[in-house]
Amino acid sequence: MSLPNKKGYFGKFGGRFVPETLMPLLYELSDFYAKVKRDRSFWQEWKSLLQEYAGRPTPLYYAKNLSEYLGGHIKVYLKREDLLHTGAHKLNNTLGQVLLAKRMGKTRVIAETGAGQHGVATATACALLGLECVVYMGTKDVERQALNVFRMNLLGAKVIPVESGTQTLKDAINEALRDWVTNVKNTFYVIGSVVGPHPYPMMVRDFQSIIGQETKAQLLKREGRLPDYVIACVGGGSNAMGIFYPFAKYREVRLIGVEAAGHGLETDKHSATLTRGEPGVLHGMLTYLLQDKVGQIKGAHSIAPGLDYPGVGPEHSYFKETGRAFYTAVDDRSALSAFQVLSEVEGIIPALESAHAIAYLIEQAKDFPKGSIIVVNLSGRGDKDVPSVKAYLEEKPELKVKVRTNA
Amino acid sequence: MLKGKNKVKKAILAQKSKGEVPLIPYITAFDPDKETTKRILLEMAEVEPCCVELGFPFSDPVADGPTIQKAMVRALKNAPTLDEYFELVSEVRSQGFQIPILLMTYYNILYRYGLRKVVEEALSSGVDGFIIPDLPLEEIAPFKKELKGSSLALVLLCAPTTPEDRIKRISKATSGFLYYVSLTGITGARDRLPEDIRQRLILVKKLSSQPVAVGFGISKPEHVQLLSPYADALVVGSALVRLIEEDAKSSPRAIKNFLRTLKGSQ
Numbered sequence: 121m122s123l124p125n126k127k128g129y130f131g132k133f134g135g136r137f138v139p140e141t142l143m144p145l146l147y148e149l150s151d152f153y154a155k156v157k158r159d160r161s162f163w164q165e166w167k168s169l170l171q172e173y174a175g176r177p178t179p180l181y182y183a184k185n186l187s188e189y190l191g192g193h194i195k196v197y198l199k200r201e202d203l204l205h206t207g208a209h210k211l212n213n214t215l216g217q218v219l220l221a222k223r224m225g226k227t228r229v230i231a232e233t234g235a236g237q238h239g240v241a242t243a244t245a246c247a248l249l250g251l252e253c254v255v256y257m258g259t260k261d262v263e264r265q266a267l268n269v270f271r272m273n274l275l276g277a278k279v280i281p282v283e284s285g286t287q288t289l290k291d292a293i294n295e296a297l298r299d300w301v302t303n304v305k306n307t308f309y310v311i312g313s314v315v316g317p318h319p320y321p322m323m324v325r326d327f328q329s330i331i332g333q334e335t336k337a338q339l340l341k342r343e344g345r346l347p348d349y350v351i352a353c354v355g356g357g358s359n360a361m362g363i364f365y366p367f368a369k370y371r372e373v374r375l376i377g378v379e380a381a382g383h384g385l386e387t388d389k390h391s392a393t394l395t396r397g398e399p400g401v402l403h404g405m406l407t408y409l410l411q412d413k414v415g416q417i418k419g420a421h422s423i424a425p426g427l428d429y430p431g432v433g434p435e436h437s438y439f440k441e442t443g444r445a446f447y448t449a450v451d452d453r454s455a456l457s458a459f460q461v462l463s464e465v466e467g468i469i470p471a472l473e474s475a476h477a478i479a480y481l482i483e484q485a486k487d488f489p490k491g492s493i494i495v496v497n498l499s500g501r502g503d504k505d506v507p508s509v510k511a512y513l514e515e516k517p518e519l520k521v522k523v524r525t526n527a
Numbered sequence: 528m529l530k531g532k533n534k535v536k537k538a539i540l541a542q543k544s545k546g547e548v549p550l551i552p553y554i555t556a557f558d559p560d561k562e563t564t565k566r567i568l569l570e571m572a573e574v575e576p577c578c579v580e581l582g583f584p585f586s587d588p589v590a591d592g593p594t595i596q597k598a599m600v601r602a603l604k605n606a607p608t609l610d611e612y613f614e615l616v617s618e619v620r621s622q623g624f625q626i627p628i629l630l631m632t633y634y635n636i637l638y639r640y641g642l643r644k645v646v647e648e649a650l651s652s653g654v655d656g657f658i659i660p661d662l663p664l665e666e667i668a669p670f671k672k673e674l675k676g677s678s679l680a681l682v683l684l685c686a687p688t689t690p691e692d693r694i695k696r697i698s699k700a701t702s703g704f705l706y707y708v709s710l711t712g713i714t715g716a717r718d719r720l721p722e723d724i725r726q727r728l729i730l731v732k733k734l735s736s737q738p739v740a741v742g743f744g745i746s747k748p749e750h751v752q753l754l755s756p757y758a759d760a761l762v763v764g765s766a767l768v769r770l771i772e773e774d775a776k777s778s779p780r781a782i783k784n785f786l787r788t789l790k791g792s793q
Contacts, residue, residue, distance in 0.1 A: 301589075
């Protein structure tokens with residue numbers, strides 16, 4: 121059951137809905153990637169960078185305190201992608217794609233970024249491997265994430281603010297696509313999630329699958345068995361697909377994707393694409409989207425900037441349709457609460473994105489059968505979110521969570 | 528009366544045989560409102576373009592440059608539905624507008640509306656074909672299936688990056704004409720067109736069994752002079768849309784005059 125098929129489809133989702141100018145490039149990329157897939161030297165180079173430069177393998181940590189806090193009837197493991205260089209799983213993919221760009225003889229790399237994590241990871245890979253890097257970022261995000269803009273500049277990348285549309289991630293992708301159409305010859309577009317036209321969803325999945333492969337080996341060593349549940353947050357869906365994919369063939373492992381319900385699913389301020397969206401075509405792919413009746417794309421909202429995207433990877437749409445994974449959503453408040461709980465119980469400040477996965481775990485804890493082994497992908501660390509969480513809690517002190525009564 | 532793809536193709540060939548260079552003007556419907564769009568279309572008819580590309584706005588137009596993006600933002604302020612677009616078309620038809628109309632929009636709009644219903648409504652309102660910039664050859668099958676047997680044209684694009692065998696395949700699959708994108712990039716008026724545009728057009732014409740229209744960047748009489756010996760029709764978009772941006776009220780006349788100037792410069 122090797123998916124996608126040759127045309128880039130996962131069931132009815134995926135494809136290549138791009139202007140003709142890009143089609144020959146997508147063929148070139150698909151062919152090149154097919155060759156590279158069989159080339160051991162490429163994967164050796166990538167793996168050695170991941171080990172020596174980025175800090176892989178990341179630990180699979182048995183969160184004893186959290187397990188006890190949740191009732192002691194389950195065992196929670198955290199896959200510590202937050203400990204990867206640059207603070208999130210994003211670098212697995214950017215090192216892979218920038219290496220690919222280099223082997224293809226491209227001299228210029230472009231990327232889109234929302235919160236700035238993928239931009240920083242792309243700038244990092246380009247600094248390491250010596251390629252020119254241009255990052256598109258919506259002007260709203262440039263303001264909200266000024267520190268990440270400075271980070272990218274430090275790493276030698278040029279950040280171009282995008283004025284069009286909602287001035288957020290989806291518009292940054294539009295602008296990166298426009299750049300790519302214009303500079304086809306020398307430019308490689310490093311897409312940051314399992315989205316976009318074929319072969320991107322497959323490529324990014326392959327690079328991120330290292331998360332799930334490691335998790336499987338680490339858990340087998342430690343527990344001698346596979347997990348019962350794997351939980352991950354879903355925006356575009358790359359950390360989720362990365363940890364899901366190696367488990368997908370084991371039907372007994374339940375896969376749970378947690379989207380951002382923002383202000384609530386009944387409002388129009390959320391990012392719950394799979395939970396509340398409908399199929400459509402955006403950014404080169406047929407997938408679930410947040411859209412209105414006419415087919416105009418809606419703005420997405422989440423307290424976690426990395427989940428703030430009105431689309432989702434086509435393979436997730438496929439997993440939803442086939443029932444292989446279950447998708448649900450938790451709101452801003454729950455995520456904010458989980459952010460505080462994990463900080464205090466385990467001494468780990470999670471990214472607000474990853475806090476959504478933790479929030480689902482906390483909310484559902486009672487209902488997991490006794491003895492369940494649950495792996496949560498802790499996709500990023502929360503240092504980047506500390507200022508905004510501080511501001512939220514100062515504005516709404518009632519959202520403060522105290523875990524220990526004696527504290 | 529001739530209909531559908533014959534209508535588009537015939538209109539190009541008929542003008543061409545009179546020694547004229549057929550023009551295909553583009554504007555976005557509802558930019559800035561429905562009445563302006565209707566006035567522009569009716570004024571335009573006096574210059575006798577071979578067909579008209581009438582856009583329906585999309586929130587994320589990746590193939591379009593800043594000028595058309597802004598036009599789509601203006602149009603979207605009216606929150607138009609595709610039904611209202613078809614209504615607009617049938618209204619100008621009933622006012623005597625006979626020039627073939629090509630609906631330009633992004634695939635999601637049609638997908639969302641339902642491909643079968645798109646075909647039905649297009650036929651009954653008087654739309655003659657489609658241009659969908661994010662629907663390449665690989666993805667046309669579902670829409671082609673619905674179009675089969677109808678007289679509607681599905682105009683496909685090819686680009687400077689398209690290899691020769693692919694140009695051939697696209698020209699076999701297109702209907703109405705083959706739309707050659709003059710440059711690697713997005714829509715928008717340009718000062719200069721690519722150096723090798725003439726050689727490219729000669730090649731595309733040789734490979735194509737359909738008439739070849741060229742678009743993207745065409746904004747000046749010099750461009751028309753340069754390209755008219757090599758193309759079967761010329762698409763002019765952003766240069767017209769800019770006139771609407773400058774002053775919507777006077778734009779119907781300004782557009783007509785501009786098209787007249789272009790036509791006179793061959």
